[in-house]
Amino acid sequence: NYSMSNLVEETSAKIEAANSMRDSIRLRSISLKTMALKDDLFERDEEYTRFIGHSRIYREAREKLLSKNMDKVETEIHAALSEATRIAQPLNEHVAELLLSGASKNEISTAIVRAAKHQEILLNLLNELVDLERESAKRALRSANDHYIESRNVMFLLGAIALLFGLFIAVLVIRRSAEKNRHIYHQANHDALTGLMNRRAFENELKLLEKMPEGSESDDVLLYLDLDQFKIVNDTCGHMVGDELLRQLTAVFSKCLRQTDIFARLGGDEFGVLLKTCNIDGATRVAEALRESAENFQFSWKGKVFSIGVSIGAVPIKQGSTSMATILSTADIACLEAKHTGRNRVHVADIDDQHIVNRRSEMDCVGLINQALQEDRLCLYCQSVIPVERQLNQVDHIEILVRMIDNDGKLVQPGLFIPPAERYGLMCAIDKWVLKHATNWLQERKQPHKPPKLMINLSGQSVCDESFLSYAIEILESCAIQPGSICFEITETAAIANLEKAASFMDTLNDRGCEFALDDFGSGLSSFTYLKSLPVDYLKIDGAFVREIVNDPIDYSMVKSINDIGHVMKKKTIAEFVEDDETLELLKEIGVDYAQGYGIALPLPLDELVLHTITTEHRDGIESGSGEWYQGAAVVKIRNNTL
Numbered sequence: 254n255y256s257m258s259n260l261v262e263e264t265s266a267k268i269e270a271a272n273s274m275r276d277s278i279r280l281r282s283i284s285l286k287t288m289a290l291k292d293d294l295f296e297r298d299e300e301y302t303r304f305i306g307h308s309r310i311y312r313e314a315r316e317k318l319l320s321k322n323m324d325k326v327e328t329e330i331h332a333a334l335s336e337a338t339r340i341a342q343p344l345n346e347h348v349a350e351l352l353l354s355g356a357s358k359n360e361i362s363t364a365i366v367r368a369a370k371h372q373e374i375l376l377n378l379l380n381e382l383v384d385l386e387r388e389s390a391k392r393a394l395r396s397a398n399d400h401y402i403e404s405r406n407v408m409f410l411l412g413a414i415a416l417l418f419g420l421f422i423a424v425l426v427i428r429r430s431a432e433k434n435r436h437i438y439h440q441a442n443h444d445a446l447t448g449l450m451n452r453r454a455f456e457n458e459l460k461l462l463e464k465m466p467e468g469s470e471s472d473d474v475l476l477y478l479d480l481d482q483f484k485i486v487n488d489t490c491g492h493m494v495g496d497e498l499l500r501q502l503t504a505v506f507s508k509c510l511r512q513t514d515i516f517a518r519l520g521g522d523e524f525g526v527l528l529k530t531c532n533i534d535g536a537t538r539v540a541e542a543l544r545e546s547a548e549n550f551q552f553s554w555k556g557k558v559f560s561i562g563v564s565i566g567a568v569p570i571k572q573g574s575t576s577m578a579t580i581l582s583t584a585d586i587a588c589l590e591a592k593h594t595g596r597n598r599v600h601v602a603d604i605d606d607q608h609i610v611n612r613r614s615e616m617d618c619v620g621l622i623n624q625a626l627q628e629d630r631l632c633l634y635c636q637s638v639i640p641v642e643r644q645l646n647q648v649d650h651i652e653i654l655v656r657m658i659d660n661d662g663k664l665v666q667p668g669l670f671i672p673p674a675e676r677y678g679l680m681c682a683i684d685k686w687v688l689k690h691a692t693n694w695l696q697e698r699k700q701p702h703k704p705p706k707l708m709i710n711l712s713g714q715s716v717c718d719e720s721f722l723s724y725a726i727e728i729l730e731s732c733a734i735q736p737g738s739i740c741f742e743i744t745e746t747a748a749i750a751n752l753e754k755a756a757s758f759m760d761t762l763n764d765r766g767c768e769f770a771l772d773d774f775g776s777g778l779s780s781f782t783y784l785k786s787l788p789v790d791y792l793k794i795d796g797a798f799v800r801e802i803v804n805d806p807i808d809y810s811m812v813k814s815i816n817d818i819g820h821v822m823k824k825k826t827i828a829e830f831v832e833d834d835e836t837l838e839l840l841k842e843i844g845v846d847y848a849q850g851y852g853i854a855l856p857l858p859l860d861e862l863v864l865h866t867i868t869t870e871h872r873d874g875i876e877s878g879s880g881e882w883y884q885g886a887a888v889v890k891i892r893n894n895t896l
Contacts, residue, residue, distance in 0.1 A: 262440065263321055263322070264386050264387075264389045264390045264393065265390065265440050265441070265445060266317070266321065266445075267318060267321055267382075267386045268383055268386045268387065268390075269445060270314040270315070270317045270318040270321075271314075271318060271379050271382045271383045271386065272383065272520075273310060273311075273313075273314035274311050274314045274315055274318070274379055275376060275379040275380070275383070276310075276520065276521065277307045277308070277310045277311035277314065278307075278311065278372055278375050278376055278379070279376070280303075280307045281304055281307040281308065281311075281345060281372075282368075282369065282372055284300050284301075284303050284304040284307060285304065285345065285348050285349065285352070285365060285368070286365070287300050288300045288301060288304070288349065288352040288353075289352060289361055289365065289678070290677070290678045292717065292718070294353075294355070297352055297353060298353065301349055301352075301353060303484075304345075304349055306488070308342075310492075315334075315338075318331075319331065326385060327382070327385065330378060330381060330382050330385070331382075333378055334375065334378050334379070334382075337371060337374045337375045337378060338375065340371050341368065341371035341372055341374070341375055344364070344367055344368040344371055345368050345372070347364055347368070348361065348364045348365055348368050351364055355719075357720050358681065358682065358720055390441055393437070394434075394437055394438075394441070397430075397433065397434055397437060398434065400430070401427070401430040401431075401434065404426050404427070404430060405423065405426075405427060408420075408422055408423030408426060408427070409423065411423075442454035444517075444518040446496055446499060446500065446518070447499055447500055447503040447518050448503070449503060449516055449517050449518045449524075450515060450516065450517035450518075451517065451518065452517065452518075452519045452520055452525075454517065455515065455517035455519065455525050455527070456577070456581070458515050458527060459475070459527065459577035459580070459581065460577055462570060462577060463576065463577055472530060472531055472532045472533075472569070473527065473528065473529050473530070473531065473569075473570040474527075474528045474531050474532075474533055474535075474536035474567060474568065474569050474570060475525065475526070475527055475528075475567070475568045475570055475580055475581065475584045476525065476526040476527075476528065476536065476539070476540055476543070476565055476566070476567050476584070477519075477523070477524075477525055477565065477566040477567075477568075477581070477584035477585055477587065477588040478506075478523065478524040478525070478526065478543065478563050478564075478565050478588070479522065479523050479563065479564050479565075479588050479592065480502075480522035480523075480547070480561055480562070480563050481561055481562035481563060481564055481592070481596045481597055482559075482560070482561045482562065483495065483498070483522040483561055484522075485559065486498055486552065486554075486559050486561070489557070489559075490554050490555075490557070494554050497554075498552050498559070498561075499518075499522070501550075501552065502547065502550060502552075502561075503516075503518070505546050505547070505550050506524070506543055506546065506547075508546070509539060509542040509543050509546055510526065510539070513529050513530070514526060514527065514528050514529065514531075514539075515527040515529070525581075525584075526539075526543075532569075533567070533569045533601065536567055536569070537567060537599060537601060540565045540567050540599040541599055543563065543565065544562070544563055544565055544597065544598065544599055547561060547562055547563040547597075548560075548562055548563075548597060562596055562597030563597065564588055564591035564592045564596050564597060564598060564600075565588060565591060565598075565599045565600070566583075566584045566585065566586065566587025566588030566589070566590065566591055566599075566600050566602060567584070567587065567599060567600070567601045567602070568580055568583045568584040568587060568601075568602055568603065568604065569603060571604070579604065580604065582613070583602060583603075583604050583609055583613075584602075586602070586609055586612055586613065587600045587601070587602035587609065588600070590602070590608075590612075614673075615672065615673035615676060615677070616673075618669070618670055618673040619673055619674075619677050619679065621657075621659065621660075621670070622657070622670055622673065622674055622679050622683075623679070624660075625657050625658065625659075626679075626682055626683070626686060630657065630658040630659075631655055631656070631657055631658070631683070631686055631687075631690075632655070632656050632657075632658060632664075632858065632859075633653055633654070633655060633656075633687065633690055633691060633694065633858070633859040633860075634653075634654040634655070634656055634856045634857060634858055634859060635651040635652060635653055635654060635856065635857065635858075635859045635862055636651065636652045636654060636849060636854055636855070636856045636857075637650070637651055637849070637853060637854040638650035638651065638652055638708065638827060638847050638848070638849045639847065639848060639849075639853055639854075640846065640847055641828075641837065641840050641841050641845050641846060641847060641848050642841060642846075649705050649706055650705060650706045650708060650740075650847060651705050651706070651707060651708065651859075651862065652708040652710070652742070652849065653687060653691050653707050653708060653709045653710070653859070654667070654710075654856055655667060655683065655686075655687050657670050671683075675712060675714070678714065680712035680714045680715060681712070681714050681715045681718050681720070681721050683712075684710075684711055684712055684714075684715040684721060685715075685721065685724055687709060687710075688709060688724075688725060688728055689728060691707050691709055691859075692707075692728055692729070692732045692734060692739070694859055694860070695707060695732070695734050695738060696732055696733060696734060704734070704735060704738055705738075706737065706738060706739070706740050706768070707738060707739055707740065708740045708741075708742050708770060709739060709740070709741055709742065710741075710742045710772070711741050711742065711743050711747075712747065713743075713744070713746075713747030713748075713750055713751070716743055716747060716748070716751070716754065716755050716758050717751050717754050717755075717758075722758055722761060722762075725762060726761070726762075726765065729762075729765050729766075729767070730765070736766030737766055737767075737768060738766075739766075739767045739768070740767065740768040740769065740770055740790065740791065741762065741767060741768075741769050741770070742769075742770045742771075742772045742793065743755065743759075743769065743770070743771060743772060744771075744772045744773050745771055745772065745773050745774050745775075745783075746773070748771060748783070748787055749783050752783060752786055752787075755787065756786055756787055756788065759787060759788045759789070760788060763788055768790040768791070769787075769788065769789045769790055769791070770789060770790065770791035770792070770793050770827065771784070771787065771789045771791070771792050771793065772793045773793065773795045773796075773829075774792045774793055774794055774795060774815060775794060775795040775797075775798055775811060775815055781818060784818075784822065785822070789824060790824060790825060791824060791825045791826070791827055791847075792815060792819040792824050792825070792826050792827070793826075793827045793828075793829055793849075794812055794815050794816070794826060794827065794828050794829065794845070795829070796828075796829035796830030796850075797830075798811045798812050798815075799812060799828045799829055799830045799831060799836065799840075799850075800830045800832065800836075802836060802839050802840075803833075803835045803836055803839060809839065809843075812828065812840075812843060812845070813843045816843050816844055816845050817844075820844070825846040825847065826845045826846050826847070827845070827846065827847040827848070827849060828840050828845045828847070828848045828849065828850075829849055829850060830849075830850045831848040831849060831850030831851075831852050831853055832850050832851050832852040833852050834852070836850075836852065837852065837853070
């Protein structure tokens, strides 16, 4: 049994080293993706330092693993790991160099894809190694159990020869064997550093709750803990000191928990607590006690004193209602929310919380957006912008809108994919796609008349991205379109967020014949203050003011003041959200230049736009096939000119 115990101990050490290598590879991939999302070079450089640190951890774990005895299969896997590492390492370093050198998004994306492929090979090999070591541990357990049974039978035989002496030996051996078996079981299910339950055992405890019937009268809560500022200790004093901090902090946390609570180390500086028979109010108090204990904990090492905190996500468990994997994921998201809202705090969430559901949906949507961009599954829509003062006029302004087509060929509205695209840094790629396809559409329309002005929305990410500016200049210089055919729309909040970059961006494209519209004007706190600093040609009055000008004198005054100041500054004004005739008449009275909204024209696919001259009339209805297209109460009569 002693040799079996040694074998299990060695196997556990191998599993721990392999897991460290696997975690390091994943963290390196996260660091590269984080660098790709950072615009600030100093933040990228800081993330690159973390990337190097993960590489060091990988090497240390690998050396530890290679120092152990290995059989033929393990040797083969390590050989494959060495070859895969030799290929993957320069690819990862190449990606990091591209990110630090400010290479283009396309070049970086291509390099990341290549590196990710080889990272996946490494992860698969490590998963294979971990599975192999776990199987070895199981064999050791079975062998120990077989040995125990064999020893017991031998003792019974000896008892027949020497009953008293044999019984004494049997009891002694059985007790020692049982202790060894318990020790082996403990090692297989507990963290070697802290003595807490490990992640595998903790997940098994959670799975037991899945078997309980729905509606069981049991209140359980899952807490997900992630230490704040722990990396400072590791980087300053080394990992051995960090390990000592974890051991001490485990003892501190344990004092806040009951004996019935299940406390586990999930990996690195993350912990999980399953509070059984505890409602959410009681769990919140426990979570606050844990947070305060970490906040008050002072860790000293060679004269240095470190203070840390802990971010905690709390999720109530409803038996039988959902999978434990979903609950664990929800707790993880709740913990991230605690970090994003300031760290060192408790965030309580529920599986059905709309915010959690939205965040989970956003994470799922990111992959769909990337796939849609790769497979060219975006499409352009448009909405007419008409002059207010003239009943008859050419369609000379159209706002370009974007939709996504899902895997089933159905349209996805922008409200579902634009927010996650903004959160996860994909708007620049979407804006590039829109600009390219919109200018291509304009080039393909050969006509004797002046083409319509395309009003293309840009995100704040694109305005502050130098690669997008270079791309826009390249597109404009390669297109044979008339000057003034493109008007970029930038929201007021995006422009004010980085006023200097926004002004420089506008000046550069103004020199190439582009115009600019300030979208949602009036929504900011200092709209007029910043207006003089921005070279815009149009002010799009925030629809929140326009929608109620018929009934709200304050909104009417706001629209009028924006229009008056815009005209004083020689800028055209556009009213959004025009939904009825009364609103249009008031806009005409105020003197607004252009109007846009469902009361004038609904969005339609850009390729279906065949209007060139329109007149707006008001009727109860029209006959089918009369050559008239109506939007609600408004009728738009088609002349036989096409775009």
